[in-house]
Amino acid sequence: MNSKHNRLFFKIALSGLVLAGGAVWLAGSSEAEQSAPAVSRPALTVRTTTLREDKWARTLAANGSIIPWQEAVISAQVQGLRIAEVKVSIGDHVQQGDVLVTLGNLARAGNESDSPYSAQGQIVAPDSGIISLANANVGSISQPGVELFRLIRKGRLEWRADLTAEELMLIRKGMSAEIAAGEGRIIRGAVRAISPSVNLQTRYGYALVTLPDSAGIVAGAFARGTFDVSGGKKTLKSMPQSAVMQRGNMTYVLVVGPDNHVHERAVTVGQRNGDRIQIKQGLKADEPVVESGGSFLTEGDVVQVVKGELWASMSHHGPYATRFPRCSPS
Incomplete structure (x- = not known):
């Protein structure tokens, strides 16, 4: 009886020790999990850029139109003669002295000429150029001062840039310009x-810019252009336009900190040149900035920074290939 009682007591005691040990192990595991630091997964793999010094010319952008350099209005000098023949049409290139129109009286009875008109005179081109308007019709009566043709002299076109008074004060004769x-x-x-x-009424004036090569350009077309108002190139700091973002009235970049967290930084921008934009203030020369993809990031996000060949091998898969899923808070 005592032997059975002792064995039962031993089993109960052993079970208690096992349960107590398990509880201690579970408590220790829970404390270890709670004390382990949380590791943030990067939200995006990015490449960074820094400010770069460039030499740019200060430019002034303007809108305008392509117009003829000069136009000559051509009309008859005598009255009462019929137009016997029209030799040119709109768009034709002519040389100075080329016959545009033959004028004549009605042929008299018995005239052996095949033409219904007897030649009395001609209207010729006063200069070389391109016929931009043609109103002459066979059989109509000539009237002095009535426009028959309009001629773009020498075929030359120019750009008329529309400018405000403040912009006009920056322009000088001979200043270079580029027209798209x-x-x-x-x-x-x-x-x-x-x-x-x-x-x-409009508060606009204009500047006329010569176009040395206007072949293939149509008069009256809209055109944009820029003037070099700096008189030379100046050194300034810039970065890719893809790194600069806009939200409301705020222009900002995402600076990558030492811990790879990104932080919004307001910047003041200036002129643009190709795919780059001037940074006037708000950023130090050596601060790393997210070069592209900043629209996927928010303040405090963690990023993984890659460079060179690794970035090239990743970026060819597309913009989403380097994006990591965000971890939902537990």
């Missing part, structure tokens, strides 16, 4: 003339 003529074509010209006043 469509499909990536850039024409370089120089300021020929500047209006001395502005229109009282």
